Amino acid sequence: MRQMGARRHRLAAVMVSSGVAALLLGCNPSSKATGEGRLEPGSQVLLTTRGGQPVTSSKSRPLQSGDSVEVFEGTAKVTLPDGQVLELQPGSVLVLDQGPDLRRGDLLVTAPSGSSPTTAIRAAGNQVRVSGAARITIAPSLRVVTYQGTSTLSSGARQIDVPALRTADVSLPGLLPGRPSPLTLDQADPWVGRFLREALDVEAGLESRSRGFTSQVAATDARSPAFYISLLPELAAQTALQQDLVDRFGRVQPDTPVRAGEVLIGSIVALQGQRATFADRLAGAAAFRAEGASWSLVAVDQQVPSIDAVLRMFDAAVNVAPLELAAPAPTVPPPTLPPPTLPVPAPTTRPANPRTAPAPNTTSTTRPAQPRASTPTQAPPTTAPPAVSLDPLLDANLDPVVALLADLLNGR
Numbered sequence: 001m002r003q004m005g006a007r008r009h010r011l012a013a014v015m016v017s018s019g020v021a022a023l024l025l026g027c028n029p030s031s032k033a034t035g036e037g038r039l040e041p042g043s044q045v046l047l048t049t050r051g052g053q054p055v056t057s058s059k060s061r062p063l064q065s066g067d068s069v070e071v072f073e074g075t076a077k078v079t080l081p082d083g084q085v086l087e088l089q090p091g092s093v094l095v096l097d098q099g100p101d102l103r104r105g106d107l108l109v110t111a112p113s114g115s116s117p118t119t120a121i122r123a124a125g126n127q128v129r130v131s132g133a134a135r136i137t138i139a140p141s142l143r144v145v146t147y148q149g150t151s152t153l154s155s156g157a158r159q160i161d162v163p164a165l166r167t168a169d170v171s172l173p174g175l176l177p178g179r180p181s182p183l184t185l186d187q188a189d190p191w192v193g194r195f196l197r198e199a200l201d202v203e204a205g206l207e208s209r210s211r212g213f214t215s216q217v218a219a220t221d222a223r224s225p226a227f228y229i230s231l232l233p234e235l236a237a238q239t240a241l242q243q244d245l246v247d248r249f250g251r252v253q254p255d256t257p258v259r260a261g262e263v264l265i266g267s268i269v270a271l272q273g274q275r276a277t278f279a280d281r282l283a284g285a286a287a288f289r290a291e292g293a294s295w296s297l298v299a300v301d302q303q304v305p306s307i308d309a310v311l312r313m314f315d316a317a318v319n320v321a322p323l324e325l326a327a328p329a330p331t332v333p334p335p336t337l338p339p340p341t342l343p344v345p346a347p348t349t350r351p352a353n354p355r356t357a358p359a360p361n362t363t364s365t366t367r368p369a370q371p372r373a374s375t376p377t378q379a380p381p382t383t384a385p386p387a388v389s390l391d392p393l394l395d396a397n398l399d400p401v402v403a404l405l406a407d408l409l410n411g412r
Contacts, residue, residue, distance in 0.1 A: 036063045036096035037081065043074025069094045071105075082119050083112040084130070089190060106137045108191050111149070125173035126155040132164065135191055142170040145183050147195035165196075165297050182293035199296035202307050206295040209314055210261030217260035222250065228263055231317040234271050240279035241267060249286050265295055268313050273302030 039047070040060045047057040050066025063069070069076060071088045078086040078094060088094060092105025101122040109130040111117045120127040124142040128134070132149015136142070144153050144162050151162040156174030166180035185192060185200045192200060214222075221227040225246055229235045249266045250258035266289065270282040281302045288298050299307045 035081075036065055036067065036098075037086075037100070038062050038079045039069060040077040040079070041071075041074070042076055044072065045076045046070040046072055063096045065097055067096045069096070080119050082117055083115060084117055084119060085110050086121070087191075102136055102138060104138055106135060106139075106190070109134050109136060120154075124170070126153060126170055128153055133191075133195060134162070135189070141172075144168050144170075145189075147191065165293070165301055182288065182291055182297055185294060185296065196296075196300065198307050199294075199300050202311060203294050203296040205311055206265060206299075206307075206314075209311070210259070210265055210295065213261035213264060213314075213318060214259040219257055222258040222260035222263070223247070227260075228267055231264065232267055232271065232313075235267060238271075238278050240270075240282050245282060245286065249289075262289070264317065265310070265314060266298075268310050268317075269295070269299050269302050269304060272304045272306075272310060272313070273299070274305065275301075275303040 038060065039045070039057065039062075041058050044056055044058045046054050046069075047061075048054045048068040048070075049064065054070075063078065069078065069088070070093045071090050073090065075090070076088045078088070078096075078100065080086065080100065086094065086100060087108040087110075089106040092107055093103040094107065095101045095103055099119050099122060102124075107121075109121060109128070110133045111130050115131075117129050117131060120129045121136060123136050124138050124140075126142055128136055128144055129152045130146075130149070132151070133147045134149075134151040135145040135147070137145070144151050145167045146162045146164050148164050150164065153160050153162055153168055153170070153176065155170055155176050158174060158176045160168060160176050160180065162168045162180045165183055167183040168177055168180045170176060183192075185196060185203055187193075187200070217227075223243075223246060225241050225243060228241065228246075235241055246258060246263055247254075249263045250260065252259075266282065266285050269285050270278055273281040273285075275281055275284070285298050285302055288301055289295070293301070295310075296307055299310055304310060
């Protein structure tokens with residue numbers, strides 16, 4: 001009886017263990033990826049099976065060859081048999097037919113760490129293999145943006161590697177770019193914040209510091225390696241910062257002034273980076289920056305543990321080091337101009353004899369302007385006109401007549 005009871009206990013333990021194992025296997029996403037993969041809708045997707053009608057699906061289910069997934073609300077994930085996970089954005093259309101084929105929209109591909117993906121993602125007549133994390137977009141041409149690891153883009157008979165922090169565009173199949181370009185830290189990118197959040201947050205601060213410092217440093221100091229060693233004593237132990245690297249970092253063209261802010265931030269990135277040697281980091285930072293990468297991307301590319309620490313080291317170098325900054329140009333006040341001299345109207349002379357005043361012009365048909373009302377002024381006092389003297393000859397003839405009339409009137 002005791003032996004039978006013990007056997008029953010062992011059997012029960014085995015059954016429980018088997019149930020737990022089955023439950024764990026059921027929770028493992030890779031174990032669910034059978035056939036073409038497994039769909040995990042974040043909200044609702046439109047699923048069309050081969051030869052079937054579109055149906056709305058909001059539950060996890062396996063995918064078979066010929067299935068089409070269209071995301072019209074929320075997001076969706078498709079786990080492939082090799083462990084790759086495809087994340088789809090709204091508006092994306094993915095067809096599963098002997099491998100995933102992106103027909104429209106955006107998807108994020110993440111491969112298991114340390115694995116070599118066996119499944120290529122087809123997109124617009126091209127193929128992309130991702131070892132790390134990359135975004136694939138069709139809008140309408142193909143764009144591959146690699147956040148981590150490396151993506152291999154194949155188009156026609158050509159192939160190009162797109163390392164981390166780079167992007168490549170393909171407008172027509174077979175027309176690959178000569179080399180990838182630095183990616184843009186775009187706030188609208190739905191995944192850049194997941195992989196490059198710190199770089200996105202401090203990008204503006206690094207760029208503004210570089211420009212501000214460049215505008216203040218004298219040209220002779222900007223070209224001198226000793227100047228940067230005085231700001232960053234850690235550079236004294238490094239022999240790679242020579243005149244040629246200062247010029248390479250700081251000059252846009254061979255005959256342009258050295259940008260001191262570029263040299264200072266590049267030196268800090270090389271000091272704090274963990275990729276290869278100091279000389280390699282210095283040269284790599286200069287090359288990536290020359291391609292158009294922001295300082296945030298350069299710091300990530302050189303494996304700087306904390307980009308915020310680059311900001312703090314830059315501020316410490318500027319604030320406490322004895323800098324000889326270029327004096328700002330004196331402010332010249334604008335010239336003081338004399339007030340404008342207005343013309344003084346000539347006084348109007350009234351003619352002595354009103355009879356001789358010119359007659360108004362009556363031939364013009366234009367009505368004279370109505371005179372504006374003005375404040376009445378006091379008229380000058382009226383002066384009696386002087387006696388008018390008649391002609392002397394006339395006076396001599398009239399005098400006897402006047403005298404005769406006077407005698408008659410007086411009764412003489």
